[in-house]
Amino acid sequence: CALLRRPEDFAAITSALSSRLRRDGVRYAEVFCSPTIFARSRGIPAAEILDAVSRAARAGEGQGGPRLRFLLDGVRQFGLAQIEDLVRTAADCRPYDVIGIGMGGNEKAAPSGSFAGPYREARRIGLRTTVHAGEFDGPRSVWEALEVLEVERIGHGIRAAEDPELVRALCRAGVFLECCPTSNVMTGVVPRWEDHPIRALHQAGVAVTVNSDDPALFSTTLVGEWEA
Numbered sequence: 001c002a003l004l005r006r007p008e009d010f011a012a013i014t015s016a017l018s019s020r021l022r023r024d025g026v027r028y029a030e031v032f033c034s035p036t037i038f039a040r041s042r043g044i045p046a047a048e049i050l051d052a053v054s055r056a057a058r059a060g061e062g063q064g065g066p067r068l069r070f071l072l073d074g075v076r077q078f079g080l081a082q083i084e085d086l087v088r089t090a091a092d093c094r095p096y097d098v099i100g101i102g103m104g105g106n107e108k109a110a111p112s113g114s115f116a117g118p119y120r121e122a123r124r125i126g127l128r129t130t131v132h133a134g135e136f137d138g139p140r141s142v143w144e145a146l147e148v149l150e151v152e153r154i155g156h157g158i159r160a161a162e163d164p165e166l167v168r169a170l171c172r173a174g175v176f177l178e179c180c181p182t183s184n185v186m187t188g189v190v191p192r193w194e195d196h197p198i199r200a201l202h203q204a205g206v207a208v209t210v211n212s213d214d215p216a217l218f219s220t221t222l223v224g225e226w227e228a
Contacts, residue, residue, distance in 0.1 A: 007052035018060030054096035076105035100128030107137035112144035161197035183213035
């Protein structure tokens with residue numbers, strides 16, 4: 001993050017992402033972007049970042065690359081006001097291909113119920129919603145994501161496998177789990193590939209997708225996840 005200092009830097013990494021996804025045969029991708037981090041650390045307005053990112057993404061698409069859409073990702077431990085501002089920013093930045101919001105960070109920093117208001121507002125104005133839950137925290141965080149935040153998707157969510165009733169609830173609701181196997185193994189949430197619950201969740205009828213989490217951090221790609 002320290003190396004990203006100007007909107008042009010974000011354009012450059014977006015172009016690189018578009019090229020890599022094109023090589024991997026990806027036609028459409030939804031990408032998390034965390035402008036809050038750079039607004040806090042560098043004072044770069046989110047709109048400037050997203051304008052640069054969107055221009056680069058559209059240029060890549062014009063050259064045969066994938067169609068990219070963006071979800072703005074907040075940081076739970078930064079507090080409620082930051083998520084409220086994130087929703088407003090996402091609404092203002094829809095012309096830059098922003099389609100929704102998410103919330104990552106420390107799952108145990110604050111209960112999901114604290115953020116019900118911003119999530120309700122996001123749904124009201126037509127933004128899509130997801131949240132990071134059920135990774136380092138247990139099934140309780142997934143229940144809160146499902147019942148309190150009423151999200152459409154859940155980042156990770158694999159700890160749901162520990163609660164059979166929760167697994168059934170996810171099946172009934174049709175809420176997707178954004179599973180990131182390499183990330184889970186490398187962070188120690190899952191001890192070994194053989195122990196990853198994605199297969200059991202899939203076989204139980206839960207809707208799961210395979211995702212790359214932070215590709216640069218974990219040295220992975222979408223194709224790499226599928227191969228693994």
